[in-house]
Amino acid sequence: MASGPQTFVTMVVFSPEKFQGNPLALVSVHGNALSQKRKAQIAREFRYSETVFLHDAPGPGQPRLLEIFSETGEELPFAGHPVSPTAREPIFSYLERMHYGGPTDRDTQKQSAVLLTKAGRIPIFFNPYRQVAACVVPFNCHIHSHRVPIEKIITTQPHIQIVPTIDKEKDKTFPLVSIVKGMTFALVDLTDNAEIFGALQAGKSPEVDLDAEWSPSFVGCMYYKVLAKSEQPGEPTIHNIQARMISHGIEDPGSGSACCALACYLALNSANPSLEPRELAEERTDQGSADAELTKRTQDLKLGETKTERKVFGIQQGAEMGRLCTIAVEVDVKTDAQGKASITNVVLSGRANLHLRGEILGF
Known part of the structure; x- marks a missing residue:
């Protein structure tokens, strides 16, 4: 240089x-x-x-x-x-x-x-x-109010309609997450549908409804499967994921911003009591159940103090293209005394x- x-x-x-x-x-x-x-x-x-x-x-x-x-x-x-x-x-x-x-x-x-x-x-x-x-990722993680229905995903991947397991995805919707303003991803969980995951092809991005203040934005579609965790004594638990990112007619072999958006969503998903496992929760109809869960989490924290937990994600991407990428994302999640979780730090690394x-x- x-x-x-x-x-x-x-x-x-x-x-x-x-x-x-x-x-x-x-x-x-x-x-x-x-x-x-x-x-x-x-x-x-x-x-x-x-x-x-x-x-x-x-x-x-x-x-x-x-x-x-x-x-x-x-x-x-x-x-x-x-x-x-x-x-x-x-x-x-x-x-x-x-x-x-x-x-x-x-x-x-x-x-x-x-x-x-x-x-x-x-x-x-x-x-x-x-x-x-490695880099410390600038983030302003935002989960949009509108989710992406499976029908919009199918319009970008019409061939998956003939995959025998497509009925497993019926009526599903998926979260839409921005890691920063201008970089947004639909996060499509195919953990329970390996057939659909393997059948994906390069295609366009789905048409999505962005929250007004977050538009316009690049939009990609991050398909993923949650794999078994890696656990070793004295080492942080690694949440392993296999992913494919497709947008604008191409498949990206390794997308750091998409991996960060996914890691932030999953980290909040596991820490925030207002999120259901692997799905963004709708408003709970059983308010008593919600109050009981919130009370239990609050009791686990000292009054007036916060707890910070580091989530480590190991993401493999590009394998289907013959260009394997191994991407690590570390997310620090802070949970306050009221049980509300927020992200405080994101680090992206790789070789x-x-x-x-x-x-x-x-x-």
């Missing part, structure tokens, strides 16, 4: 293996050499799910601007897939290293820096011993490796 021509690297994200994971292009930008239109053209030329543009720091110790473009040339406020690998060691040496000192403070061997995105400032980390890159290096000529 030396001064001079606009240089770039390509890398594989969420996998240590070349030709696996989710490809990404990272372009260095010096001054105002590239217009937004030109960046969109370059992203369409690479045709990766995202291409990012890393700007020079405006001054010593200041964060660098990172802009994210989709393969269609659309600028995105945030995407986890292109942010976390920016902390990869060869690239990290070009960033101003800054102390974060956040909730976890990560590992003692960590290297840290801060990026500036449309979604806000993002601390990033790289652990050279574990070869793991990555460099693939190609070159220059963009003629600019």
